[in-house]
Amino acid sequence: MVISTLLATFLAGVVESIETLTVVLAAGLSRNWKSAYFGLLAGILTLALVILIVGKVVINVLPLHLLNVVIGLFLLLFGSRWLVKAVQLYGGAKTLRDESEAFERMSSKLSRDEQRITAWEIDRVAFSATYGATVLEGSEVAFAVISFGSIAHMMPYALIGSAAGIVAVAFLGMMFRRPLASAPENGIKYVVGVMLTALGTLWTGEGVGVHWVLGDASYPGLLAVYVLFSIALILIVKGLSGTRGRTGGLSSAEAAVRRPQENL
Template identity: 40%
Template sequence: MLDWTVVTAAFLTAAVEWVEAFTIVLAVSLSIGWRGAAGAAAAALAVLAAMTVATGGVLSMGLEVRWLQLAIGVFLLLFGVRWLAKAVARGAGLKALHDEAESFAETRAELSRGDRAAGWLIAFKGVLLEGLEVWLIVAAFGLHGRAWASSTTGALAALVVVLAAGLAIRAPLTRVPENAIKFVVGVMITAFGTFWTYEAVAGERAWPLGDLSLLALGAFYALGGIGLIGLIRRSRPIGAAT
């Protein structure tokens, strides 16, 4: 039975990464064609699938997962804090909003200086690097009650949605409110990272409220981020450059 909390968190996180990966693949396809770009993307996805299966297989053997939980929890916490910090900076006007159209143009410019092999590698690298973050989230959420089916379902559903939308419009997905998504995902990932890291250190009874503690942690980080955005905006000089 699927854990829809995990499915939703994995879906939102993966969607952002798949949008960025698709933008790279789309740009490459205009240089080497859809077949070559799709082949590179498929190769990268195969590597990620093998990593996911391997990680789940190790855990299914009943081995001690405490240290793996701690390691992934720390990485998840750092990953979430990074996203949250960027979203707060962009929301407060300290950092320019991410522009998928600009990323698309930069990738095409890079391709113009290379050949077909270089284009294939760019698509492969782009999907693999973006997908590695998805794999990290899938592995981390998979530890949540061994919810591998839920975390994998969320990530795959996001891939299908982004791919379908991208193929339908055949253009960079510039209308996706990426900063808003990254803020929400940053909050969720930071909350999960905090939860898993402390539980790995203090034991299963670290959180008296159990999984409900995730809601409290999420609210704490969300309100803190919103408050920080407001504080920075009020403290900035009027007319300051963004």
């Protein structure tokens, strides 16, 4: 469980930090580095406060069986969202966000506001952009930390894992001063999605009284089930995407109706 907690929260921290990094770099390079860093720090402190308050309430108020259900459902919610996104991207139904393009758009948008500041003032545009991005993208990491940390006293490991992921992305981004456009973001989302969904299934089941024959050792089996299921979904989505591509974006039923009409 320790390894699963460290790995899942580390990868979650990496995924969400990649998009936050893009905004921080755009704000810093096009506006003001000091204000961008202050916005980032304020966002991190906000998330830390959320983890502290919500995590303490969840652990101290909810009974164990209800805690399993609540945390399990949280993990299922976030895990399935990431897994669905990964399946759509691998299947060709969606395109992966281009961090370099997003960086250019954000830089252009931020540079339009010509606010003049002194050395002691905060650039409100840069601060607002980085604060908002940090809180928005980091909220899923925060709830992943709360979810893992609330079960079996894993909070220290969840915090270490997520912090390590965030620091790794921040270090690479600040070293190269450019977005991590070549990072395997979708692959990471897929791995985290499978892990969270499988763990959410395990804990939700325990909370509602399901007796897992192998106990916590059922987790690898659930991982395998979700991997096979997601691969099948990817193949189905690829097939559907290919069919729509050959028929000019129409569904197979629409294409079947159109063909006879075109021949008249």
